[in-house]
Amino acid sequence: MGDKRLERLRRLDACAVSDTLDKLGLDGCVTGLRSASPGSRIAGRVHTVKLKAGNAPADRPPVHLGAAAIDASGAGDVIVVEQSTGIDAGCWGGILSRAARQKGVFGVIAEGLVRDVDEAREIGFPVFCRGYTARTARNRVYEDATDVPVIVGGFTVEPGFYVVCDSSAAVFVSPADIDRVLDAAEDIARREAEMTRRLEADEPASAVLGANYEYMLKRED
16 A cells, blocks of 8 residues: 555645745755756655765775665655765766666655766656766765765755655655644645635735735744
8 A cells, every 4th residue: 555645745846845844843945956857846755875975995895876775765765865075976877867767766866966967857767956967976975875864955864754856945854744744735735726716716916915825834833
């Protein structure tokens, strides 16, 4: 049986979920990411990859970064990579995108640069990142660990977190908070849909976007 929470999350956009975090006093919205395929939106459970600068210790077997996360993922999961070394090196590339797509991974979110962007677009694999590069990770960065806490936009993302990501932002939600976040986000989405209906019925914007809208995110103590 599928995760009903994911079904609900995939009907929401990042802004509705971000507004909900504000309403509930939670953190988790990461802005400034670039979508390699504008218009795409992903939502799923998180697997993480943490990279470090340099080469892997000599006593460790050679491993291609990201491969273990793909192997650990199921259909509909999202991979989140931390490449915050400041080194100009890709933390995700075309072969990884193809392997992840084959496994059913919904997309990747990278705190760092990615490469083979046109290839990801060509195969329809959503990639969100800080920027693009052609530089390989080899001899620059290596995979330190898979499925450990990583930092994205100053926020600590744990394996198993929920995420929704589109061109506006990536929004992460812990399993402990997901039920109340979904309930509140769905309420916000319903109210915004009603506002849209009223605007399309030619009601004045000042009437539709009045106190009801301004107080929609008031914190509930």
